[in-house]
Amino acid sequence: MSLPLEGKVAVVTGGASGVGLGIAREFVDQGAFVVITDLEQKPLDEAVAGIGPNCAGIVADVTALADMEAVYEEIKTRYGRLDAIVANAGIGAHAPLGEITEAQFDRTFDVNAKGVLFTVQPALPLLPPGGTVVIIGSTASIQPPRGMGLYGGSKAAVRAFIRSWIQDIKGSGVRMNVLSPGAVDTDSLRNALGMAQGADQVDAAVRLMGEGNPTGRIADPREMGKAAAFLSSNASSFITGVELFVDGGMAQV
Numbered sequence: 001m002s003l004p005l006e007g008k009v010a011v012v013t014g015g016a017s018g019v020g021l022g023i024a025r026e027f028v029d030q031g032a033f034v035v036i037t038d039l040e041q042k043p044l045d046e047a048v049a050g051i052g053p054n055c056a057g058i059v060a061d062v063t064a065l066a067d068m069e070a071v072y073e074e075i076k077t078r079y080g081r082l083d084a085i086v087a088n089a090g091i092g093a094h095a096p097l098g099e100i101t102e103a104q105f106d107r108t109f110d111v112n113a114k115g116v117l118f119t120v121q122p123a124l125p126l127l128p129p130g131g132t133v134v135i136i137g138s139t140a141s142i143q144p145p146r147g148m149g150l151y152g153g154s155k156a157a158v159r160a161f162i163r164s165w166i167q168d169i170k171g172s173g174v175r176m177n178v179l180s181p182g183a184v185d186t187d188s189l190r191n192a193l194g195m196a197q198g199a200d201q202v203d204a205a206v207r208l209m210g211e212g213n214p215t216g217r218i219a220d221p222r223e224m225g226k227a228a229a230f231l232s233s234n235a236s237s238f239i240t241g242v243e244l245f246v247d248g249g250m251a252q253v
Contacts, residue, residue, distance in 0.1 A: 003031030004233040009079045010034045011071070013062050013119050014089030016043040018186040019136060021051075022221025023086055023228045028054045030229050032084070037062070037071055062089045062115030069122045082126040084232040087119040088136040090154075096147045104150060112154035116161065120176075129173025132232045135162065136224075137180035137243060139251045155180070159243050166241040175240040177231045182247025183209050183218040214249035 010027050014020040015036025024034045028051055036051075037060040038044050044057035058074060060067040075082050091111045093104040116135055127133075137155045144152025162176050169176070183189065185206060194202050210217035227246045230236055245251045 003029075004235065005084070005229060006031030008032045008083040008232070009075065009081055010084035010086065010232065011037065011075065011082065011119075011123070012086040012088055013037045013060075013115070015086075016040075016047040016057070018188050019181060019184055019221050019224045020086070020088040021047055022184075022223075023088060023225040024055060025051055026222055026225025026229050027084075027086075027232070028052060030233075032232075033079070035071070035075060037089070062087075062119050063110045065118045065122065068118045072123050072126055076126060081128070082123060083128070083131055085120060085123055085127070085131075085133045086136065086228055086232070087116045087133065087158075089115055089119070090136060090138075092148070092151045094147045095150065097149060100150060108150045108154050109157070112151070113157045113161075116158050120165070124169070124172075124174070127172070127174045130234070130237075131174045132236075133174065133176040134228050134231045135176070135178045136228075137178040139180055139182045139245060139247050141178075141180060141243070143251060162241055162243075175231075175236070177236075177240060178243040179224065179227055179231060180243055180245050180247065180251070181219060181224050182213070182245070182250045184221055184224060185218050186221055212250075213247075214253060217248070219246065219248065 005027055010032045012020050012024045015024045016038035024036050027034045034055045036057050041059050048055050048057045058071050060071045093108045120133055135158050140148055140152035141155040141159050159178055162178050166176055190202050197205055
């Protein structure tokens with residue numbers, strides 16, 4: 001019995017930690033060969049070692065077009081093909097209106113919007129009919145909490161990208177979708193909670209976040225991986241242009 005992603009070559013940006021790492025692990029478990037990108041060599045090496053031989057890492061900055069073009073040239077040389085892209089790399093800036101700086105605006109939209117463009121556009125010549133693009137959005141695209149207007153705006157922007165891009169590539173056979181997580185139990189979330197509330201309060205804070213969710217918990221990174229794998233597999237062959245909320249129902253209540 002074949003695996004859902006067997007034989008596919010995939011790229012996951014920001015794949016050395018958090019949601020990206022969970023997606024990369026799930027893709028490999030479902031049969032794909034995965035190339036992860038991130039900003040630093042050491043975390044990439046550690047992630048690749050943890051995932052196993054069906055994973056490789058390339059240092060690249062998604063905001064630098066030359067970096068991403070080099071990634072795809074390397075993939076073309078090594079593997080001769082590319083079947084799936086997961087544009088996961090992203091950052092969050094927290095500041096309420098009245099305190100937002102130009103630097104925060106520029107960095108947030110550089111990574112979360114321009115970085116998505118530079119991840120997708122130069123890859124198009126490599127994607128065959130049946131190829132897929134999954135952009136990692138956020139429930140903040142429709143429900144941004146106080147102080148997260150920049151982050152929510154950048155994630156709403158990529159939702160608009162997809163609405164237009166599926167028309168731009170009509171007839172190519174390539175599908176594009178947005179996967180929007182809610183709270184995910186990652187090291188970065190726990191570190192942020194630790195800085196805000198103290199290390200001894202992290203577990204309690206995570207439980208409290210989960211209690212507000214219809215499922216009674218927050219997500220595991222591998223659950224984002226399962227959803228991204230579905231959108232990258234033939235099981236979703238007639239799904240394109242959607243924003244799939246993988247948030248335990250929080251965006252619906």
